[in-house]
Amino acid sequence: MKATATTISRRDLVGNIGKGATLAAAVTVLPGKAKAALGNQSVHYAMVIDARKCTGCHACSVACKTEFEVPLGVHRSWVEYVEKGTYPDVSRSFLPRLCNQCDVPLCVPVCPTGATYKRKEDGIVVVDADICIGCKYCMQACPYDVRFINPNTGTADKCDFCLHRVTQGLEPSCVNTCQGRARIFGDLNDPDSEVAKLVATEPVTVLRQEMGTKPNVFYIGADHADESDTRVPGQYIRVDTHRPVLERR
Amino acid sequence: MQELNWGLPVIGYLFLAGVGAGAYTVSSSVLLRGGGGFGGDHFNIARFGALLAPIPMIAGTGMIIFELGTFQAAVAQGDIGLFFKWINLFLTINLSPMSIGSWVLALCILASVLYAYTFLAKESAPDDDKKGLRQGLAWVGVPLGIAVAIYTGVMLGIMPSRPFWNSPVLALLFLISSMSTGVAGILLLRAMFGKAHATATGESSSDGGKSADRATYLLASSDVLLIGFEVLAIILFIMFAKLNIGNPGYAVSIILPGGELATMFWFGVVVVGLLLPVLIELRYVVPTLLYQQPYAMPRSIEMVVCAVVLVGGFMLRYVVVLAGQMTGPMGI
Numbered sequence: 324m325k326a327t328a329t330t331i332s333r334r335d336l337v338g339n340i341g342k343g344a345t346l347a348a349a350v351t352v353l354p355g356k357a358k359a360a361l362g363n364q365s366v367h368y369a370m371v372i373d374a375r376k377c378t379g380c381h382a383c384s385v386a387c388k389t390e391f392e393v394p395l396g397v398h399r400s401w402v403e404y405v406e407k408g409t410y411p412d413v414s415r416s417f418l419p420r421l422c423n424q425c426d427v428p429l430c431v432p433v434c435p436t437g438a439t440y441k442r443k444e445d446g447i448v449v450v451d452a453d454i455c456i457g458c459k460y461c462m463q464a465c466p467y468d469v470r471f472i473n474p475n476t477g478t479a480d481k482c483d484f485c486l487h488r489v490t491q492g493l494e495p496s497c498v499n500t501c502q503g504r505a506r507i508f509g510d511l512n513d514p515d516s517e518v519a520k521l522v523a524t525e526p527v528t529v530l531r532q533e534m535g536t537k538p539n540v541f542y543i544g545a546d547h548a549d550e551s552d553t554r555v556p557g558q559y560i561r562v563d564t565h566r567p568v569l570e571r572r
Numbered sequence: 573m574q575e576l577n578w579g580l581p582v583i584g585y586l587f588l589a590g591v592g593a594g595a596y597t598v599s600s601s602v603l604l605r606g607g608g609g610f611g612g613d614h615f616n617i618a619r620f621g622a623l624l625a626p627i628p629m630i631a632g633t634g635m636i637i638f639e640l641g642t643f644q645a646a647v648a649q650g651d652i653g654l655f656f657k658w659i660n661l662f663l664t665i666n667l668s669p670m671s672i673g674s675w676v677l678a679l680c681i682l683a684s685v686l687y688a689y690t691f692l693a694k695e696s697a698p699d700d701d702k703k704g705l706r707q708g709l710a711w712v713g714v715p716l717g718i719a720v721a722i723y724t725g726v727m728l729g730i731m732p733s734r735p736f737w738n739s740p741v742l743a744l745l746f747l748i749s750s751m752s753t754g755v756a757g758i759l760l761l762r763a764m765f766g767k768a769h770a771t772a773t774g775e776s777s778s779d780g781g782k783s784a785d786r787a788t789y790l791l792a793s794s795d796v797l798l799i800g801f802e803v804l805a806i807i808l809f810i811m812f813a814k815l816n817i818g819n820p821g822y823a824v825s826i827i828l829p830g831g832e833l834a835t836m837f838w839f840g841v842v843v844v845g846l847l848l849p850v851l852i853e854l855r856y857v858v859p860t861l862l863y864q865q866p867y868a869m870p871r872s873i874e875m876v877v878c879a880v881v882l883v884g885g886f887m888l889r890y891v892v893v894l895a896g897q898m899t900g901p902m903g904i
């Protein structure tokens with residue numbers, strides 16, 4: 324419980340600084356401030372997705388759609404269905420997807436305007452819609468295809484770990500709504516947080532590790548099978564989503 | 573079918589910017605090397621190149637704006653403010669190849685427009701009053717043109733997420749193709765608008781006819797050479813990817829026999845764009861080269877050769893831009 328309180332006060336720090344902190348708030352968050360003064364990223368947000376608990380219910384996709392009024396046809400977060408095998412040796416699992424808020428985000432160095440950047444204070448990768456020109460270079464560079472052009476603004480858009488919520492000490496909307504507690508969110512820098520413990524103790528994996536992006540979304544029990552790696556001749560592997568573009572790329 | 577984030581505007585831009593940059597580079601180097609040689613014909617070739625160069629570059633740059641999400645939103649919503657949001661590109665500079673490229677392209681267009689201006693007058697001559705400016709702009713034209721031609725390949729080539737493009741050979745390929753399409757553009761203009769060159773019987777016009785043909789011969793034979801290099805670069809490009817394992821090898825199979833884009837690549841790029849022009853050009857260049865026969869390629873053939881080289885250059889950009897987006901890393 325104590326650990327939770329620390330986390331929240333740190334989150335308050337980030338939120339309140341943005342809004343002009345009151346004196347009282349500034350006093351409460353002193354430890355966080357001292358940590359920031361060390362020059363490190365004070366908060367390191369990450370998500371753990373326990374694919375074994377995911378039922379593919381899409382509540383997270385819907386919550387995300389609602390949270391951001393994401394236009395039809397584009398998605399900040401979605402769930403993939405992975406089916407493989409031949410009866411009776413079959414499996415079907417679910418792979419929730421979102422921006423990995425990478426530590427080495429390939430989308431950032433390609434952005435010609437500086438609209439996409441990684442926040443120093445918490446590691447979230449964001450797009451400044453006022454600056455972005457919609458050149459789509461970042462969409463090519465991201466190895467996870469999580470970016471899209473928001474048809475309303477014409478600018479690049481993607482998951483931002485619900486920045487407006489987490490800076491207020493709330494969990495991202497998808498985490499909040501997940502009925503199976505398959506999504507867990509927190510601060511990796513805080514050794515007492517649930518995410519830090521899971522990452523330390525569970526055999527976690529990340530997507531496309533070979534890209535060198537160092538993702539901050541970790542999976543437990545994810546099936547990394549893809550249509551392109553069918554090895555057994557005639558083996559059936561099918562990956563499906565509700566996105567208009569069905570293929571992973 | 574995959575979603576194509578970069579479609580025809582980008583393909584057209586890569587092609588047109590390449591032609592313009594190639595024409596500027598070739599024109600500049602012809603001017604700097606030849607001066608008024610061959611009875612002024614080097615100067616004439618430089619002039620065609622100079623007058624051509626800015627047009628495709630400006631047209632291509634205009635096209636690419638259509639691909640911007642903000643421009644598309646501006647059209648959809650009638651929001652004037654969004655139309656000009658691309659200005660943000662020029663409010664900053666960073667290490668993104670697109671940022672560097674935009675600045676280099678802007679400089680290159682500016683210089684090429686000025687360069688074209690020094691050739692604008694019909695009576696412009698190697699030693700007229702604009703000589704100094706012209707020479708200076710030719711000196712900057714060579715590196716700027718090469719930079720524009722190369723950066724497009726670097727821009728596509730740096731992303732591990734797009735294994736088909738992720739090869740240093742791509743920049744080389746685009747550079748050579750730009751130069752070769754630039755030469756084709758110049759020769760095409762010259763064939764269309766140049767003074768009739770003297771045929772075998774045209775010796776009456778002092779030396780003009782022969783020297784003109786000699787200069788075209790040089791361009792045509794350097795075109796053969798460029799196409800030779802391009803074939804080499806394509807072989808390198810394919811070897812580099814195919815002999816690799818994992819993503820590059822998997823991605824390049826899209827243009828290899830059996831791949832989705834194989835026909836388009838082998839027919840459109842290799843046969844039409846490279847083999848056809850090189851065979852026709854050799855048919856006319858070889859007799860001159862080996863037997864010192866007068867070089868005389870009929871105008872119509874000249875135009876066909878230039879046209880197929882240009883078509884091939886476009887097809888190269890088309891296939892590359894599509895293939896890069898239709899393939900991705902393997903697995904998840």
Ligand code: SF4
Binds near residue numbers: 430
């Ligand atoms: S997942 Fe893609 S968009 Fe998100 S930070 Fe990584 S590279 Fe950038």
Ligand code: SF4
Binds near residue numbers: 438479
């Ligand atoms: S689309 Fe926007 S955020 Fe992405 S690279 Fe272009 S300017 Fe940057």
Ligand code: SF4
Binds near residue numbers: 505
């Ligand atoms: S809400 Fe939770 S259980 Fe449902 S699809 Fe999303 S991650 Fe899976």
